[in-house]
Amino acid sequence: xxxxxxxxxxxxSRPLSPHLQIYRPxxxxxxxxxxxxxxxxxxxxMLLVAWWLIAVAAGPNAxxxxxxxxxxxxxxxxLFGYTWALIxxxxxxxxxxxxxxxxxxxxxxxxxxxxxxxIGSIGLTIAVWGIGYLVMGGSR
Amino acid sequence: xxxPRRIVTPMRSVRGLGAARSGTRDFWRQRVTSVAGIPLxxxxxxxxxxxxxxxxxxxxxxxxxxxxxxxxxxxxxNTAYHMWIGMQEIILDYVHDDRLKLPSxxxxxFFVFAVAFASAFAVLKLSFGV
Numbered sequence: 227x228x229x230x231x232x233x234x235x236x237x238x239s240r241p242l243s244p245h246l247q248i249y250r251p252x253x254x255x256x257x258x259x260x261x262x263x264x265x266x267x268x269x270x271x272m273l274l275v276a277w278w279l280i281a282v283a284a285g286p287n288a289x290x291x292x293x294x295x296x297x298x299x300x301x302x303x304x305l306f307g308y309t310w311a312l313i314x315x316x317x318x319x320x321x322x323x324x325x326x327x328x329x330x331x332x333x334x335x336x337x338x339x340x341x342x343x344x345i346g347s348i349g350l351t352i353a354v355w356g357i358g359y360l361v362m363g364g365s366r
Numbered sequence: 367x368x369x370p371r372r373i374v375t376p377m378r379s380v381r382g383l384g385a386a387r388s389g390t391r392d393f394w395r396q397r398v399t400s401v402a403g404i405p406l407x408x409x410x411x412x413x414x415x416x417x418x419x420x421x422x423x424x425x426x427x428x429x430x431x432x433x434x435x436x437x438x439x440x441x442x443x444n445t446a447y448h449m450w451i452g453m454q455e456i457i458l459d460y461v462h463d464d465r466l467k468l469p470s471x472x473x474x475x476f477f478v479f480a481v482a483f484a485s486a487f488a489v490l491k492l493s494f495g496v
Binding site: 232242262265266268269272273275276279280282283285286289290309312316319320322323326354357358361362 | 397400401403404407408411415416418419422423425426429438442445446449452453456462463477481484485487488489491492
């Protein structure tokens with residue numbers, strides 16, 4: 227790989243330190259990347275929240291269009307992915323807050339926390355959708 | 367011979383300020399908004415689940431009710447600040463050319479303000495029932 231450099235607006239260049247490609251992949255590293263990726267996805271996911279709120283505020287017709295899309299297979303896939311990303315980022319954030327207190331940083335502890343983030347996010351996502359379908363079935 | 371203008375060396379005055387040129391302020395505020403985000407995100411998910419499958423009139427009425435609207439506004443404001451810092455951090459990590467970096471940082475600000483104001487306006491409109 228070519229040497230990477232930072233280019234500043236005054237024309238000077240600074241060398242950059244090597245990045246992910248030189249490290250052996252680990253679970254904590256993968257969860258760190260997942261935290262950033264889910265954060266970036268949720269950033270654009272806020273467009274969905276804005277669309278939802280504006281559709282409700284705009285009236286029954288706009289809301290019907292949104293409800294139709296969210297009920298479609300693609301809509302449900304996006305919502306399912308959004309739910310997982312939100313819960314994963316939430317749990318990953320709690321893990322980072324724990325680390326900020328200098329707890330859970332030992333090798334075994336940090337691996338367990340990383341695994342708990344992943345298992346917890348998948349489990350909770352399925353649970354949330356289960357509850358969602360129960361709520362929908364009950365009060366449509 | 368004149369006296370030195372300042373005792374602080376140039377290195378001391380910039381050390382720790384980082385690529386954002388603003389020290390640890392963003393680091394701290396990202397923690398504040400992440401702590402606030404825990405209850406607010408859980409509340410947001412509860413609200414969304416409670417509204418799933420309901421008709422427009424019911425959804426509009428519930429979103430506009432004072433408690434739900436205030437929670438939604440807090441969620442929007444807190445999330446907006448959190449995602450603004452987060453995307454700025456991503457940009458500063460990967461975009462090293464000022465010609466792209468500075469417009470990216472601006473675009474981040476524009477996006478966050480647009481999404482947050484649109485969301486908040488919708489909630490306020492439902493609340494005040496115009």
